[in-house]
Amino acid sequence: MFMTSHSSISAEIENVLAQELGVALSSVRAAVQLLDDGATVPFIARYRKEKTGGLSDSVLRQLRERLTYLRELEDRRATILNLLKERGVLEDSLRIAVESAITKNELEALYTPYKVARRSKAQIALEAGLEPLVDDLLEVPLAGLYDIAEAYVHPAEAGANPDTAVPDSAAALAGARAILLEYALYDHHLMESLRERLWETGVITSRATAAYRTPGPGQPNKFSDYFDFSERIRRIPSHRLLALFRAEKEGVVKVSIDVAEVPPALSRISGEERARAEKLAEEYEHTRHTYEAEVANSLGIPVQVLNTVSDEERVLGWLASTVKSSWRSRILPRLANEIRTRLFERAEAAAIEVFASNLRDVLLAAPAGQRTILGLDPGLRTGVKVAVVGPTGAVLDTAVIYPHAPRNLWTESLATLERLVLEHGVDLISIGNGTASRDTDRLAAELLKNLAAQGVTEVQKVTVSEAGASVYSASALASAELPDLDVSLRGAVSIARRLQDPLAELVKIDPQSIGVGQYQHDLSQTLLARSLDATVEDCVNSVGVLVNQASAALLSHVAGFNKTISQNIVAYREEHGPFTRREELLRVPRLGPKAYEQAAGFVRIPDGAEPLDASAVHPEAYPLARVIVEDAGGLVGGAVPAQALARLRPEDYINSEFGLPTVRDIFAELERPGRDPRPEFRTAEFAPGIESIEDVQPGMILEGTVSNVAAFGAFVDIGVHQDGLVHISQMSTGYVADPHALVKSGEVVTVRVTEVDPARKRISLSLLLEAPEPKKRRRR
Known part of the structure; x- marks a missing residue:
């Protein structure tokens, strides 16, 4: 894959992206160019369909991630090639292997043997002139070992490094063994073959550590499923691997990677268990022998040597011991570490993808809409925090009630809630699902009965996730939004608002605090944050933002906007009043033409001076949209009637600037301006009496x-x-x-x-x- 010129590398990367994503090369080239020019993924996906062939936001995200990876891969490849060249070890076979590597892991595995700059034992042995000894040992496997080695014993030459002395035959043989081991480690064809074979047929095993082998009193350990566990490396699911690594991190189990399941010690078992262990031992030895045979073959050692029962007085016994020790003490541990890294990266990618998918579902959950909501943040000793928010999210009232132990002011709490509901015309009661949630749910149920007796039957109760509410309460953003409200009450406000509009409220909270991921603290925080931020951006832009109501936190996720621009928009809105046209955004400090181009189609201004500003039609397409509106007979209630649009053919409006995909999008928007893609709001009813x-x-x-x-x-x-x-x-x-x-x-x-x-x-x-x-x- 490695090419010498930058243009060749770029072209090769684009070819790889086209093949991996299964899309046209022209689409990839257009997307790469747009990304390099600073365009955002939501903008490209929505408003540049003609250029990219209609690539979706999810495909564009994959393309951008892989583009970054492949460019980093090429940079690292060039660096490694230069380092190997400087050290004088860049042989043709190694160069070809480096140039052919398609992952960072492969590159690093090839470079690892050459990474250490210090002199190795093998290098010292070579300087001591022991390479001919290796040749002699390989040629006469039946000879006496020490007779051959004795010929290479010598003191250090005058002026030479004292390390190059060979004081006795044991030192000569140790040097020869180090040379053979380095031969194997530097044989990238051998290492690649062993690595892939281990990946395909090897196993990952976990055993309980000494402290957990005997179950103690109390609750069972949550990792007990992994106290005696084994699975094929290539088959282990990502979630199970992350659980294994978490258990190992907490000192509960010891995880190992080997060619087959390692049998337990036979000394403490008997009966059927011993028979099974003996069978495992036989299978394990046979499998390990095949790997050692491959190492022997690469070193030019007859494979039959491995089957020889002999001490190290003869060469063949020493060769067999060398192969076995090389595999067991150096080669397998290195391959195991590389496979662990590969496994973790695969599991990490899968976990991040699941996290992002769950986050997308939560953010795009059905909004209750502009209703008055009573938020309850349950608690026992500290009481239940109460907040009433109006249809726009403004805080109308707050209270703290103590219906539960130890104060048990049930009747008084009911009276307070009833007063708040009737006084403010509450439509929904939002109950956080934390501690004392079911107790508080019973309180709300009794409240609804009391209200129904008075003829108030429209109020409903809903349990919502309170994940992240405490994080929001103590944040600088909450302090700015609710400066006069006690920290303990801000959580109740968040619980109420997230029922109104989950997207608008949850974007104020770090995605990792929303509680929809697993093993998130074990993952790369950089990769996780990048994926989750992209997910939030896609969700916000798919729904659109009411620029005259949105918080700075929500605006900051609009394509083209950042934190500074968003704060400036809010400040401008507070000083000059609501925006009446999209183009007024260009008056906001730091919001230039490029940011406006990216963001304009995603902000909405209902009831403004320009009806199209309430839709997802981009200002650049207004002239075309106005022609379509006129041909359809004009707007009725801000939209074009469906039957009027049905009489028009989108194909008739294609021009040099806008193709059929954009024209069809304009038709859809004119029929339902600013449509919300989220589902209809629905509540769940927990079964009465099921509380624990x-x-x-x-x-x-x-x-x-x-x-x-x-x-x-x-x-x-x-x-x-x-x-x-x-x-x-x-x-x-x-x-x-x-x-x-x-x-x-x-x-x-x-x-x-x-x-x-x-x-x-x-x-x-x-x-x-x-x-x-x-x-x-x-x-x-």
Whole structure:
């Protein structure tokens, strides 16, 4: 893949991207050019479809990530080639291997043997003139070992480094062994063959450490599934690998990578267990022998030597020991480390993808809309924090009530909530799902009964995730937005607002605090943040932003805007009043033509001076849109009637500037200006009387909200402070490749309880509401 000129490298990278993504080369070239010119992914995906052939935002994200990776790969390749050339070790075979490497891991594996600048034992041995000894040992495997080695014993030559002395035959043989080992490590064809073979057929194993081998009193360990675990390297799922590495990090297990499952010691076992261990030992020795045979063959050592039972008085015994020690002490550990890195990078990429997918589902969850909402942040000793927010999110009232132990002011708390609901015309009650959530839910249920007795029946209660509410409460952003409000009450405001508009509220919180990922602290924080920021940007721009209402936090995610520009927009709005046209944004300090071009189509101004400003039509296409509106007979209520548009042909409006994709987008926008892609709002009803894991029984049919989706299934909040797991095998009667295809975070689902384990705090659920019939045994 390596080329000498920059233009050749760029062309090769574009070819690779086209092949990997399965798109036209012309589309890749156009996208790369637009990205290099500073265009954002949302802008390219929405408004440059003609140039890219309609590449979606998700494909463009992949393209940008891979483009960055491949450019870094080429930079590193050039650096390594220069270093190898400077050290005088760049032989043709090594150069070809470096130029052919297609991943950073492959490059680093090739470079690793040459990385250390200090003199190795093998180099010292070569300087001491021991290379001929290696040749002699390989030629006469049946000769006496020390007789041959004795001929190479000599003191250091005058003026030479004293390290080059060979004081005795043992030192000569140690030097010869170091040379042979380096031959193997520097044989990149051998190492690549062994590495890929280990990846395809090797196993990753974990065993409980000494402190955890004997179960102690108390709760079972959450990593007990990995106390005696083994799986093929290439088959281990990403989530399981991350769990293994987390268990190892916490000192619970020891993880190893080997050619096959390592048998336990035979001294402490008997019976069937011993028979199984003996079989494992036989299989393990046979498999390891095949790897050692490959090492021997690469060194020119007859493979039959490995089967010889001999001490090291003869050369063949020494050669066999050299091969075995080389494999076991140096080659396997190096390959295992490289495979661990490869496994982790694969698992990391998968975990980040799942995290981003869950975040997208949460951000694009159905908004309750502009309603008055009572937010409840549950608590016991510190009380339940209460906030009422109006349709625009403004705080109308706050309170703290103490319905639960130790104060138990239930009646007084009900009276306070009833007053707030009636006084402010509350439509929805938003209850955080943290500590005391179910107790607070009972309080809200009794409140609704009291209201219904008075003829107020429209109010509903909803349980929402309170993840990140405390983070927001203590943030500088919350201090700026709610300066006169106590920190403890800001969480209740956030809980209320996130029911109104999850996207507008959750963008104020670090995505990692929203609670939709797994093992996030084990992942590269740079890669994770980049992926999540991109996800937030895509979500914000897919929905659009009301520029006269949006917070600076929300505006900062609009394509083309940054934190400074967003703050300037809010400041300008407060000083000069609402924007009446999109083009007025150009008056905002630091918001230049480039930023305006990228952002204009994603900001909305309903009821402004220009009707098209309420839509996703970009200002650059206004002239064309006005022609279409005129031909359709004008706007009715801010939109063009569908039947009027149906009489027009999009193909008739194609010109040199705008192709069919853009024209069709304009038609869609004129019919439904500023349409919201998010689903309709719906609430989940938790079953009464099911308040803790002890109340949950197999066979129950319950309603809940999907809180998280993983590669192996989905977690569902059924209202007992412990999410249940719908394993991927319980999601459908057919094969499920991706759980995200069936459920999304925030979605309301009905589930059947299949198993409950209170000791381990595990609830198993199924989307299959009827238990499948047991399979009949076939008669013989």
